Amino acid sequence: MTVQTVRRPRLAASAPPPQLRRRERNKVSRWQIWVPLGLYLLFTLVPFYWMLVFAFRPRGSSSLLPWPITFDNFATVWNELGFAMFFKNSLMVGAASLIMTTVIALAGGYALARYEFRGKRLFMLGMLCTQFIPGAMMLIPLFEIFRTLGLVNSLWSLVIAETVFQLPLSLILISGFIKNVPVELEQAAWVDGCGRLRAFFAVVLPLLRPALVAVGSFAFIHSWNNFLFALMFVNEQEKFTVPVGLAYTLGEFSVDFGALAAGGVVAAVPVVLVFAVIQRYLVQGMSAGAVKG
Structure with a gap:
């Protein structure tokens, strides 16, 4: 007497829910958008930062921060x-x-x-x-x-x-x-x-x-x-x-x-x-x- 094995149909791999797929796409798109924008913003703001540093720090100072803050440069520019x-x-x-x-x-x-x-x-x-x-x-x-x-x-x-x-x-x-x-x-x-x-x-x-x-x-x-x-x-x-x-x-x-x-x-x-x-x-x-x- 032979025993026949019944093959069960393979279940297809369950696809991730639509919300998860949308979330993954959003993660990728956010990185692709924010990283270039952040680099561009850094490249744009660095010259403005140095302008503010030179404008507000005392003469002869080599500090990377405008401290102590002085307005002598503005007085020189505006009046003299x-x-x-x-x-x-x-x-x-x-x-x-x-x-x-x-x-x-x-x-x-x-x-x-x-x-x-x-x-x-x-x-x-x-x-x-x-x-x-x-x-x-x-x-x-x-x-x-x-x-x-x-x-x-x-x-x-x-x-x-x-x-x-x-x-x-x-x-x-x-x-x-x-x-x-x-x-x-x-x-x-x-x-x-x-x-x-x-x-x-x-x-x-x-x-x-x-x-x-x-x-x-x-x-x-x-x-x-x-x-x-x-x-x-x-x-x-x-x-x-x-x-x-x-x-x-x-x-x-x-x-x-x-x-x-x-x-x-x-x-x-x-x-x-x-x-x-x-x-x-x-x-x-x-x-x-x-x-x-």
Whole structure:
């Protein structure tokens, strides 16, 4: 009598639950994201750390920490080297560039978004192509124009140059943002008796806050950090801006690193404050303006 062995079917290996698989994928993705970001953050923050160390530690000290903290370097920069005047000039240029760029880009962006005219695409292409031209190539033509107009050694030359170079990108951003605003909202205001200008200020303009913040912040920061125009178009120390003032802290045979670092901190404070205030609007304005072109 033969005994037959019954083979039991093999059970398939039980797969891990979906939550465990998702958790494992999240662990891998977190490491892949946070490690490069941490290295990049370290690489970015180390120069700022050394700037703060040199700015706040006493002269002659070789400590890796700014202790004891001293403000002598800031007093030297602000009072003896004239950074109070440079700071004022940079604020004036930045504020004027911000206003002019925003107002002109707002008017031009509305026209590009709401009107159709011959050569519109060619005009947009031309504005994009201007972004590939380095500012250094325009120094001699701009200098000749400003010399003819009597604007050399004037802060208005910096304002005009900054506005011209910021307008193409600002026009494209604002026109793309206005295209996202339904034209039916304006038409409803027209039906209620509003003119085009009043409908724009009452309906469209309140919706453009992120775009205006993005355009204005870029115009201010670019004019604040620009060194080349301020160096070439202004030759009196009373009209220097902060970047040119920083360059003049470098001596011919020696460098006061404490004063230079303190000037760098003074120059960085407005930019940091601007980004801290407008960071919630910046990404929204950039992305909304890039959806339609």
